[in-house]
Amino acid sequence: MKPHTLSILVENKSGVLSRVTGLFSRRGFNIESLAVGPCEEPDMSRITIVVIGDDEKIEQVMKQLNKLIDVIKVSDLTDSERVERELALIKVTAELGTSRAEIMQIASIFRASIVDVGAKTLILQVIGDTDKIEAMEKLLRQYGIKEFVRTGTVGILRGAKTVTSGK
Amino acid sequence: MKTGAKILVESLQREGTEIIFGYPGGVVLPIYDELYDSSLRHILVRHEQAAAHAADGFARASGRVGVCLATSGPGACNLVTGIATAYMDSVPIVALTGQVPTNLLGNDAFQESDITGITMPITKHNYLLKNAGEVSRIVQEAFYIAGTGRQGPVLIDIPKDVSTGLSEDVKLPEKVSLRGYNPTYKGHKRQMEKALELLDHAERPLIYAGGGIISSNASAELVEFATLASIPVTTTLMGIGCIPCNHPLNLGMLGMHGTEYANFAVTECDLLISIGARFDDRVTGKLETFASHAKIIHIDIDPAEISKNKHADVPIVGDVRAVLQDLLSLMKKREAREQWLKKIRHWKQHHPLKCPTNGALHPQFIIRTLSDLVKDKAVIVSEVGQNQMWTAQHFCFHNPRTWITSGGLGTMGYGLPAAMGAHFARPDVPVFDIAGDGSIQMNIQEFGTIAAEKIPVKVVILNNMYLGMVRQWQELFYDHRYSFTELPPVDFVKIANAYGIEGMRIESPDEVLPALQASLDCDGPFVMDFRIEREENVFPMVPAGAAINDMIGGHPQS
Ligand SMILES: Cc1ncc(C[n+]2csc(CCOP(=O)(O)OP(=O)(O)O)c2C)c(N)n1
Ligand SMILES: [Mg+2]
Numbered sequence: 001m002k003p004h005t006l007s008i009l010v011e012n013k014s015g016v017l018s019r020v021t022g023l024f025s026r027r028g029f030n031i032e033s034l035a036v037g038p039c040e041e042p043d044m045s046r047i048t049i050v051v052i053g054d055d056e057k058i059e060q061v062m063k064q065l066n067k068l069i070d071v072i073k074v075s076d077l078t079d080s081e082r083v084e085r086e087l088a089l090i091k092v093t094a095e096l097g098t099s100r101a102e103i104m105q106i107a108s109i110f111r112a113s114i115v116d117v118g119a120k121t122l123i124l125q126v127i128g129d130t131d132k133i134e135a136m137e138k139l140l141r142q143y144g145i146k147e148f149v150r151t152g153t154v155g156i157l158r159g160a161k162t163v164t165s166g167k
Numbered sequence: 168m169k170t171g172a173k174i175l176v177e178s179l180q181r182e183g184t185e186i187i188f189g190y191p192g193g194v195v196l197p198i199y200d201e202l203y204d205s206s207l208r209h210i211l212v213r214h215e216q217a218a219a220h221a222a223d224g225f226a227r228a229s230g231r232v233g234v235c236l237a238t239s240g241p242g243a244c245n246l247v248t249g250i251a252t253a254y255m256d257s258v259p260i261v262a263l264t265g266q267v268p269t270n271l272l273g274n275d276a277f278q279e280s281d282i283t284g285i286t287m288p289i290t291k292h293n294y295l296l297k298n299a300g301e302v303s304r305i306v307q308e309a310f311y312i313a314g315t316g317r318q319g320p321v322l323i324d325i326p327k328d329v330s331t332g333l334s335e336d337v338k339l340p341e342k343v344s345l346r347g348y349n350p351t352y353k354g355h356k357r358q359m360e361k362a363l364e365l366l367d368h369a370e371r372p373l374i375y376a377g378g379g380i381i382s383s384n385a386s387a388e389l390v391e392f393a394t395l396a397s398i399p400v401t402t403t404l405m406g407i408g409c410i411p412c413n414h415p416l417n418l419g420m421l422g423m424h425g426t427e428y429a430n431f432a433v434t435e436c437d438l439l440i441s442i443g444a445r446f447d448d449r450v451t452g453k454l455e456t457f458a459s460h461a462k463i464i465h466i467d468i469d470p471a472e473i474s475k476n477k478h479a480d481v482p483i484v485g486d487v488r489a490v491l492q493d494l495l496s497l498m499k500k501r502e503a504r505e506q507w508l509k510k511i512r513h514w515k516q517h518h519p520l521k522c523p524t525n526g527a528l529h530p531q532f533i534i535r536t537l538s539d540l541v542k543d544k545a546v547i548v549s550e551v552g553q554n555q556m557w558t559a560q561h562f563c564f565h566n567p568r569t570w571i572t573s574g575g576l577g578t579m580g581y582g583l584p585a586a587m588g589a590h591f592a593r594p595d596v597p598v599f600d601i602a603g604d605g606s607i608q609m610n611i612q613e614f615g616t617i618a619a620e621k622i623p624v625k626v627v628i629l630n631n632m633y634l635g636m637v638r639q640w641q642e643l644f645y646d647h648r649y650s651f652t653e654l655p656p657v658d659f660v661k662i663a664n665a666y667g668i669e670g671m672r673i674e675s676p677d678e679v680l681p682a683l684q685a686s687l688d689c690d691g692p693f694v695m696d697f698r699i700e701r702e703e704n705v706f707p708m709v710p711a712g713a714a715i716n717d718m719i720g721g722h723p724q725s
Contacts, residue, residue: 011347015295019287026288056474063471069292069312072347165346 003032003130004058005077005084005155007163008047009039011070019068020047027061029053033086033130033152041165044072048154050130072165081158087125087151088133089115093144094122103143110136121146129153171299172197172330175263176205178306184234186210186225186591187263188218188584190245192238193278194265197330210587210620213612215242217584219249220610222260224585226253227571228546229592230384232314233260239267240278243324244285248578250320251289255575256405257382259318261309262290268328269297283324291319299332303339311343316350317469318382350468354485354493362440362464362481363498369438369462371507372398375421375450378405378574379443379467385488386567389442390414392491397503399511401429403444404559405574412563418511419520422450423709424556427518427721430709432511433458434716440464443487446476447575456714466490518722520560521706528676530554530629530699534561536679537599537627540687546571546589546598550582550606552636554629556705558601580609586624587617597625597687604630604654614666617692625686626694628659631701639704643719663694670694 010016017036024031032050039046051058058076065074077084090112094100096119107114107124110132116123126136130153137148157163169177175198179187186208191199202209212218215237222233237246243264253260267276283293292312294305302325309321366372380389386409393400393416400410401421410417421429433439439461444450451457454476465472465479466487473482483490522531534557543565549555549572564570571589573581586600600607607628617624629635634652641649663670669689673682673696686693706720 015283018284022287060471060475067317067469067471069345069348 001052001054003050003052003078005082005153006049006051006062007075007077007155008049008065008071009073009163009165010045010047011072012038012043012045013070016045016070017047019070020049020065023064023068024049024051024061027064029057029061033150035152035154044165048152050153073163075163077155077157077163080161082155083158084129084153084155085127086130086133086153087127088137089149090124090126090137090140090145091147092122092124092140093120093146095120099143103140106136106139112136168333168335170197170201170330171296171302171325171332171334172201174299174302174334175306175325175330176201176207178303179234180207182306182310183231187234187236188212188221188588189236190215190218190238190242192242192265194267194327195236195238195330197327198236198263198265198325210616212584213615214610215245216249216580217587217610217613217616219246219260219262220252220578220581220584221588222262223249223253223258224548224571224588225592226258226260226588227585228568228589230568231259231592232310233258233588234263235260236263238265238278239282240280243282244280247285247289250286250322252573252576252578252581253320254289254291256378256573257318258320259313260320261306261313262320262322264322264324265330266295266324266326269326270328272326282322286322289320290322293322293324295324296326296329299329299334300337302329302334303337307339308343308345312345312348316348351470351484352468352486352489354466354483354490358481358483359490359494359497362483363494365438365462365464365481366396366440366498370504371436372396372438372440372504373432373436373461374398374400375403375433375439375441375444376400376406376409377403377442377444379487380406380409381567383443383468383487384567385443385491386410388488388491388495392495395495395500396498397501397508398440399432399508401425401432403447403450403574404572406444407559408564408567408570411565418515420559422715423452424560424705424707425709425715426520426560427707427718428511428514430715430718431514431518434714436461438462438464440466441479442466442491443468445472451476452709452713452715452717522561523703526676527700528674528679528698530557530697530703531561532676533627533629533679533697533699534558534601537683538562540680540683541597541599543569544596545569546593546596548572548582548586548589548598548600550600550602551577551579552603552606552634553631553639553703553705554601554603554606554635556636557629560705579603579606582606583610583613583624583626587613587622590622590624597623599625599627602626602628603635604628604632604657604659605634607659608657611662614663614668614692614694618666618668621691623690624692626692628694628696629699630659630696631699631703632656633701635703636705638702642702642704643708644710659694659696668692668694670696672696672698674698
């Protein structure tokens with residue numbers, strides 16, 4: 001059992017997302033993260049789903065996804081050279097004159113940026129893979145995380161290879 | 168300019184639809200008004216579930232797409248069981264539902280239900296129409312999706328303002344093309360060669376033939392393939408009819424209520440060729456011991472079925488008929504596998520299905536008598552339970568599409584409405600619904616439809632005054648504790664008569680043939696209430712989760 005990153009190219013129509021996610025829950029999968037947005041083709045969308053399961057179960061889910069009429073292409077990026085990124089926004093408790101300096105130091109180590117400075121809080125924006133985001137969250141926990149918002153992973157293959165509508 | 172309703176009816180006719188089964192209501196009034204003077208025949212059922220099953224029965228018996236129609240909300244929801252039944256058995260139907268007008272969608276309007284949401288997991292695809300201009304294209308797509316690849320139900324939800332809205336005629340493509348839907352029809356050449364190599368080296372090959380052979384109309388190719396390569400054939404519940412029952416290579420049904428010889432053969436074969444079947448748990452029993460000495464070739468149009476439950480050594484994705492044709496062109500006739508066939512003949516001889524004869528009225532005897540009487544000139548539909556299994560075991564089927572049953576979902580109440588649909592596909596032969604007293608009461612209101620439309624369905628009720636199949640499990644596995652499975656006696660003849668249908672009660676074996684003959688002599692529908700041995704069981708039986716050669720109620724091992 002390991003996390004798999006699936007890149008799913010779909011018709012940009014209403015209801016498609018629920019067809020896709022419904023299939024996961026129906027077949028007993030818990031979606032770890034999900035990101036959806038427009039892509040290089042104007043009438044298609046790309047869904048990136050991270051899901052944990054053994055290889056055979058994942059293969060079965062991919063075959064079932066492929067059967068959905070509105071799904072154009074499904075790829076498992078997991079065993080390929082790829083770039084994966086996620087963006088997180090973290091609102092941390094940081095009263096003036098207390099731990100602010102420390103938090104800002106952590107931010108700079110993680111190349112996170114401070115996108116909002118309030119009287120009692122800071123908002124950090126960090127981009128990276130899941131490990132990096134979780135490492136940073138762990139470090140910040142001691143200061144008090146008020147809110148933690150993540151986009152979900154998106155992934156893309158390295159080099160010239162693509163996940164496009166060659167289907 | 169035409170209304171959406173008119174375009175809908177024209178589009179159905181363009182797809183070759185001649186008959187639809189339906190039930191009216193508020194938001195489908197514009198469609199019903201269009202049907203009023205249309206040449207498209209409409210059969211008014213008594214419950215929408217029956218409309219879906221009738222469309223399904225029509226599709227299975229004819230090989231064409233069946234169509235049903237219901238209003239929004241309760242009407243659409245009543246279709247659900249019928250759609251799920253068709254989905255599980257890969258039956259091509261198009262279900263049309265009315266919907267509240269688009270401006271009320273999502274408003275909890277009167278009789279609104281999210282039927283595309285509800286049916287998402289039980290349709291191959293579904294649509295919610297938005298304007299009259301897309302009606303013709305989507306009907307064309309729906310028929311294409313339902314009837315190609317691995318077939319299945321497609322639902323089209325039609326808001327009232329789409330039916331009343333106006334549109335010009337839209338030019339449709341000759342052929343539908345959808346970028347997300349490209350079934351593979353041709354098998355992979357190298358895989359087929361590998362399969363034939365395995366076959367060459369096999370000493371004890373066995374074909375495990377499923378419903379895919381029936382849906383792809385590949386029965387002739389299957390029999391030719393089996394004969395040419397000298398391979399015995401066992402069929403699933405859905406595959407029955409793909410090879411004549413009395414063909415020397417046919418081992419009958421395998422699995423939970425399969426024949427002993429079929430289950431022995433699976434256990435001992437060294438090569439299992441699965442064709443259009445899906446290794447369902449009712450077939451395999453304990454997976455680890457199923458065909459555990461065999462290499463597996465798996466031929467199926469749906470790649471998702473391959474290696475889903477059992478690893479396939481040689482997967483071949485393609486239309487079963489196309490693949491069999493290619494295999495036939497690549498292979499040579501080989502001599503009979505005498506040793507293997509001899510072993511199978513021995514099993515067949517010493518482990519036949521049992522048909523008790525002790526003067527009482529046994530269901531097996533009724534089925535065999537019917538089988539001898541109608542031979543290959545009937546379509547047999549069943550309900551679910553013991554009645555279904557006795558029919559699958561004891562009726563001798565000669566042709567594909569003459570055995571119609573709810574396999575995957577096991578829907579009680581399927582038989583009578585499916586038999587109505589089957590009649591319109593095969594008006595040339597009598598259609599029998601083999602029923603249980605429980606199942607028939609799940610859609611007994613359809614007596615009204617067969618009476619009004621003079622649909623000559625012959626209903627054989629194997630009346631044991633029990634939910635017999637459940638009672639059998641309680642007898643065997645729950646210490647005879649018959650919890651809520653006894654049904655009080657019902658006078659089915661009186662019910663039939665009340666609808667204006669002729670009927671007869673049968674209580675002894677010597678009345679069986681005359682009753683069946685009387686049903687054939689009657690022009691219209693006919694109901695027979697057979698008061699059978701109440702605690703008769705279906706044997707042999709593989710207890711749930713056991714190995715399939717581990718049967719109870721069979722013969723002592725020889
Ligand atoms: C709609 C539905 N409800 C419940 C069941 C569970 N079930 C399977 S067989 C059976 C008993 C069927 O009784 P009857 O129709 O009298 O047939 P018999 O087994 O007695 O021949 C039941 C309740 C089912 N298959 N379908
Ligand atoms: Mg019964």
